[in-house]
Amino acid sequence: MTAQDIPQTDRTDRNRVERYDPTGIEPRWQQRWDELGLYRTDLHDTSRRKFYLLTMYPYPSGDIHIGHWYIKTPTDAIARFHRMHGENVFLPIGFDAFGLPAENAAIKKNINPRDWTMGNIDNMRRQLRMMGATFDWDAEVVTANPDYYRWNQWFFLQFLKAGLAYRATSAVDWCPNDGTLAREQVEGADRHCWRCGAKVEKRDLAQWYLRVTNYADELLDFSGLDWPEAIKTQQTNWIGRSEGGEIVFETAPSGFHPGGAELRVFTTRPDTLFGATFMVLAPEHPLVAELTAPDRFKEVNAYVAQAANRTEIDRLSTDREKTGVALGTDAINPINDERIPIFVADYVLGGYGTGAIMAVPAHDERDYAFANKYGLPIRRVVAGEAARDEVGELDSAYIAHSANDRLVNSGPYRGLPADEGGKAIITALEAIGKGKPSVTFRLRDWLISRQRYWGTPIPVIYCERDGIVPVPDEDLPVRLPDTVDYRGSGENPLNRDEAFLSVECPVCGGPARRETDTMDTFIDSSWYWYRYLSPEKAGAPIDRELVESWTPVDQYTGGSEHAVMHLLYAREFTKMMRDVGLIDQDEPFKRLFNQGQILGLDGERMSKSRGNVVDPDDLVARYGADTVRLFLMFMGPWDQGGPWSPTGIGGVHRFLNRLWTIAVDPHGREPGDPESGTLPAGVDEAAARLQIRQAAHRTLKGVTADYEVFHFNTMIAKLMELANLLMRFRGSVVAGSAEWDEAVRLSLLMLAPAAPHITEELWSRRLAAGGKEWSSIHTETWPAVDESTIVEATREVPVQVNGKLRDRLVVPADIDPAALEAAALASERIRTVLAGRAPLKVIRAGGGRLVNIVVRDEG
RNA sequence: GCCGAAGUGGCGGAAUGGCAGACGCGGCGGUCUCAAACACCGCUGAGGGCAACCUCGUAUGGGUUCGAAUCCCAUCUUCGGCACCA
Numbered sequence: 051m052t053a054q055d056i057p058q059t060d061r062t063d064r065n066r067v068e069r070y071d072p073t074g075i076e077p078r079w080q081q082r083w084d085e086l087g088l089y090r091t092d093l094h095d096t097s098r099r100k101f102y103l104l105t106m107y108p109y110p111s112g113d114i115h116i117g118h119w120y121i122k123t124p125t126d127a128i129a130r131f132h133r134m135h136g137e138n139v140f141l142p143i144g145f146d147a148f149g150l151p152a153e154n155a156a157i158k159k160n161i162n163p164r165d166w167t168m169g170n171i172d173n174m175r176r177q178l179r180m181m182g183a184t185f186d187w188d189a190e191v192v193t194a195n196p197d198y199y200r201w202n203q204w205f206f207l208q209f210l211k212a213g214l215a216y217r218a219t220s221a222v223d224w225c226p227n228d229g230t231l232a233r234e235q236v237e238g239a240d241r242h243c244w245r246c247g248a249k250v251e252k253r254d255l256a257q258w259y260l261r262v263t264n265y266a267d268e269l270l271d272f273s274g275l276d277w278p279e280a281i282k283t284q285q286t287n288w289i290g291r292s293e294g295g296e297i298v299f300e301t302a303p304s305g306f307h308p309g310g311a312e313l314r315v316f317t318t319r320p321d322t323l324f325g326a327t328f329m330v331l332a333p334e335h336p337l338v339a340e341l342t343a344p345d346r347f348k349e350v351n352a353y354v355a356q357a358a359n360r361t362e363i364d365r366l367s368t369d370r371e372k373t374g375v376a377l378g379t380d381a382i383n384p385i386n387d388e389r390i391p392i393f394v395a396d397y398v399l400g401g402y403g404t405g406a407i408m409a410v411p412a413h414d415e416r417d418y419a420f421a422n423k424y425g426l427p428i429r430r431v432v433a434g435e436a437a438r439d440e441v442g443e444l445d446s447a448y449i450a451h452s453a454n455d456r457l458v459n460s461g462p463y464r465g466l467p468a469d470e471g472g473k474a475i476i477t478a479l480e481a482i483g484k485g486k487p488s489v490t491f492r493l494r495d496w497l498i499s500r501q502r503y504w505g506t507p508i509p510v511i512y513c514e515r516d517g518i519v520p521v522p523d524e525d526l527p528v529r530l531p532d533t534v535d536y537r538g539s540g541e542n543p544l545n546r547d548e549a550f551l552s553v554e555c556p557v558c559g560g561p562a563r564r565e566t567d568t569m570d571t572f573i574d575s576s577w578y579w580y581r582y583l584s585p586e587k588a589g590a591p592i593d594r595e596l597v598e599s600w601t602p603v604d605q606y607t608g609g610s611e612h613a614v615m616h617l618l619y620a621r622e623f624t625k626m627m628r629d630v631g632l633i634d635q636d637e638p639f640k641r642l643f644n645q646g647q648i649l650g651l652d653g654e655r656m657s658k659s660r661g662n663v664v665d666p667d668d669l670v671a672r673y674g675a676d677t678v679r680l681f682l683m684f685m686g687p688w689d690q691g692g693p694w695s696p697t698g699i700g701g702v703h704r705f706l707n708r709l710w711t712i713a714v715d716p717h718g719r720e721p722g723d724p725e726s727g728t729l730p731a732g733v734d735e736a737a738a739r740l741q742i743r744q745a746a747h748r749t750l751k752g753v754t755a756d757y758e759v760f761h762f763n764t765m766i767a768k769l770m771e772l773a774n775l776l777m778r779f780r781g782s783v784v785a786g787s788a789e790w791d792e793a794v795r796l797s798l799l800m801l802a803p804a805a806p807h808i809t810e811e812l813w814s815r816r817l818a819a820g821g822k823e824w825s826s827i828h829t830e831t832w833p834a835v836d837e838s839t840i841v842e843a844t845r846e847v848p849v850q851v852n853g854k855l856r857d858r859l860v861v862p863a864d865i866d867p868a869a870l871e872a873a874a875l876a877s878e879r880i881r882t883v884l885a886g887r888a889p890l891k892v893i894r895a896g897g898g899r900l901v902n903i904v905v906r907d908e909g
Numbered sequence: 910g911c912c913g914a915a916g917u918g919g920c921g922g923a924a925u926g927g928c929a930g931a932c933g934c935g936g937c938g939g940u941c942u943c944a945a946a947c948a949c950c951g952c953u954g955a956g957g958g959c960a961a962c963c964u965c966g967u968a969u970g971g972g973u974u975c976g977a978a979u980c981c982c983a984u985c986u987u988c989g990g991c992a993c994c995a
Binding site for chain 2: 069237238239241279280283284287288290292294315316317318319330370372396397398399401402403406407408409410414415416417419490491492610613614684685686687690692695697698699700701702704705707708711720721722723724725726763764766767768769770771774777846847848849850852853854855858890891892893895896899900902903904
């Protein structure tokens, strides 16, 4: 058929056909899905394979912004894809409803934090529904509700009983807004609060901790977890396991002290023990006062006091000058009985290792700097091959460690390889009770007390007679009082709420006071995915049977900013729940995916204060939710994120328009295209039909693979290619053929997870046109690839000479190697390039996918 | 400083040992329209040539290979994490 054959009257008036109007379609289908309860998961259905898909629940700050869409809509596509594979998918949603912003708003606007939070949640529910996402709202969890937070309290009491929760007084990190902070929640060299950015101070306070360091070794084991390497590395570094030895030094007797006090040090380099020329205690070390000579008391006290205040002032830089003060007491090196002076210096940290070090200035940069400043001896004790015999005692340089170093200046250990020598030294010390192999971690116990109102009250009572008394289980929950009196200050209003504070001691019945600190809100997010499975369970935190059948979570999606906070706490909490007998699993999330972050137009993190937040409502109003969803998936790889730029959204919208046109108006002509309605030159009807069928199935194969690995951008690109091909054939003899129809059907099914509304609309029209009863496209089964159609009769083979592309041959698909080689050498173009040179070698790569002819290069 | 990720057209990106730049944006040209919008069609890495084509080209320098954006070594840059951890 040619252009002349088509009567001009057939030319379509574009306005005759109904156009794609997402604003009309989308709310209608959302309502329909809701009414049908399409996404309510029957948790007790064991006939199908379960798939627990979890996405990080949002903090109800008030608005869903484009960043939320970037996490949630591809997650929804994953859920729909799995449903189409017959799995019983559970995709719950909830709100991380406790936290400081609610209190700030309350103080500023004089509204109750609960009212503020619940109002925001209402708005966010509405916005989340606009995505057309398949959340199971029946399972919703709101952590600020007493039926949730009472279980935080109950867990705490279980942990207390098991010795996993404890109270201790020490110097803690304290944020003027958030109250005390866990170690992970202090960020940067300037030590600011993770949430509000305020500078963190040190305070001596009695606080509640969870003993997560019990799990340090276990947390390093990621076997069986499909997590991004970057997160595993970050957690591993955070946990910071160091292997070495503990060595006991004793103090030498002096005029004011009998000596014999034990000073334990941790070192990763026991091989350098002979190079220890002094010793350093942290300012917080308990023996500082005892070991200070009377004539040095004043100076040492001043230094310790100044160190305590220093934290917020100038701990800014790692290259800050080292300072310290001598105590006036010596320690005795257990390996050679040498006397070395003891210093106090703030470059040694109280909370790490034993809070004391042996200083080896020749082999440690910090010790070297300190020794240099105070004129202390420097003795080199390990050396490489060349330097070994020339090493003097007082070599003044710091020498980095290298693999084949050997010990020098080390008495009987001289000549041993460093690693071996270190082990030998520890063994020798162990024999005399002065040392042992030892492992130290950087990880600290989790400080969970916060001096805030809007959180879970810690269920403890302080009685003058009975001390710390846990609230009895039957008195849970300890409710937050609803009326809050801030008096314009940021101070915890619970501190002056007599009705809350004053309580009878559960033991003696006498007057007692309640704990007014509340829990870190990261407690809330440490078990919410278990609660999703048991939302109505009143008598227990979790439905154990459902938890065992549905968890661990199959796939977790969310940002990587919580690498060493939420994602680490969740693992720790799971292990604690296991150890008090609540669950029977070691890890919460089998597979983790971190999507990238969408930045503002200015390349900065989106935030209200920067004024660079992109509001999806406007985009949805203009293009529809499907376009916004697709555009976010099409922008680039999901794990990459990047600055927001709306310039490409029109292209995605045009694609949906084309799909609409192909589906509702296959026979229409494009008046703007003179070739419209004709087949391309050299393509007959049979070839066109075959081409369509092959393209559809090849696309299906690629799209299926892309969904499986979350490559949504290339998935959409492939569907665009297919749509472009169909568009080329629109109005021609093959439009509306069986092959065309199959290609449209497959396109809709393939796109259904990503763009659920337009595909549902077009699907329902197909069913109606075929006189069939309506059923949702989202209950369809994912189509199967017909491999036989993908096999082509001929294929194109690139031919290279010396690795440079010189020709492309079209050959029968099943051509044998010899014939392919002959065909390549026979090519006119190749013969010209060869110019008579004989091939040295002919390489047929990838089963004949490519031919490379190797010849001697001329010149 | 240490740890991790990444550098490809004007832009977002594709290709992870075999045809670099799929798909999309932007740009240029065109069709449709009274016109505009919408839509559709074609071209679009750089340089050379009337052309068929040729040369160069994936941060930089080297290497491995018949063949490298892809693997190895070194360097530079950007982004993320850590912050004196003995």
